[in-house]
């Protein structure tokens with residue numbers, strides 16, 4: 001199999017798994033217990049917290065472990081909204097956020113909050129000026145994703161951080177796709193809250209983290225025991241946390257070197273598709289994009305057909321449209337950048353990771369044009385265009 005879906009999830013790295021294994025069956029103590037194996041667990045969690053803090057430039061007591069990236073997004077947004085509602089009930093976000101953010105905002109709207117969903121340009125970028133203009137007296141939170149999971153566009157986070165600071169408004173960013181791909185320093189970027197997820201950078205599934213700058217007013221999301229300094233109840237996912245810590249340390253070392261290697265494969269695929277497949281359109285920003293993201297729309301075809309044919313040829317990729325996400329609508333991200341429904345349905349996301357090779361890219365590029373041609377040959381619309 002050739003795996004080109006690293007934005008969906010990644011394999012747990014061997015070194016990460018090795019570090020995790022003892023915490024299932026030997027060092028299995030509850031980190032809240034005072035005897036030796038309990039203290040061993042507490043020390044392992046403390047180390048992972050340090051590893052996360054080093055990766056994003058914060059203090060370790062500002063890192064809280066969660067059950068996934070979605071939980072971190074939910075906690076950041078609902079927690080800030082409910083804790084600060086006496087100051088105001090207005091939130092600013094964008095139309096292209098992950099559903100973990102969008103659906104949380106929609107939930108808050110049902111509870112009396114008002115949300116501004118800012119549009120993005122044709123490349124998927126939100127304008128800092130638009131963020132500034134959307135600020136009101138009662139704005140309590142700006143939440144803008146670091147980089148988009150479908151089209152890879154990197155948002156102007158530093159500029160938005162500055163605006164938020166100027167107006168004394170809390171700034172949250174969903175950095176689930178950016179960790180390990182972009183250098184992040186939360187203090188330099190003016191970020192107050194940041195979400196991340198272990199399984200996107202060589203760690204395990206079912207564990208995430210939320211950075212909460214000290215002093216930020218936020219309600220608890222999980223209620224119960226005193227874990228995570230009483231802020232997030234529940235016996236810690238010990239092995240998962242150890243895995244996340246190890247994975248983030250690996251992912252965030254030599255980022256620029258690794259990103260350049262991945263970007264070389266990305267650019268090779270983009271150039272080849274653009275030059276060789278007619279009626280194709282690159283989605284996302286031409287330069288400010290994640291090092292591993294390729295997203296194309298191909299006219300006159302359905303994304304699902306493409307994915308099935310790629311799978312038959314041993315290639316795993318993804319599409320931003322219909323059935324893959326269990327919905328009949330095309331992706332909200334592709335619609336937000338102005339793609340018509342028809343074209344948005346024929347989209348393909350190839351997400352390159354650090355284990356992919358140029359040979360794998362060649363295999364993809366060898367097979368893709370014939371798959372697209374086969375599907376187009378079945379399209380009456382394409383037939384019409386050809387005859388014209």
Ligand code: PLP
Pocket residue numbers: 007008068069070071073098100145147148149174176177197198208
């Ligand atoms: N945010 C973004 C941008 C994502 O890409 C994802 C996962 O695809 C999530 C949030 C949710 O993360 P998790 O799968 O850990 O809940």
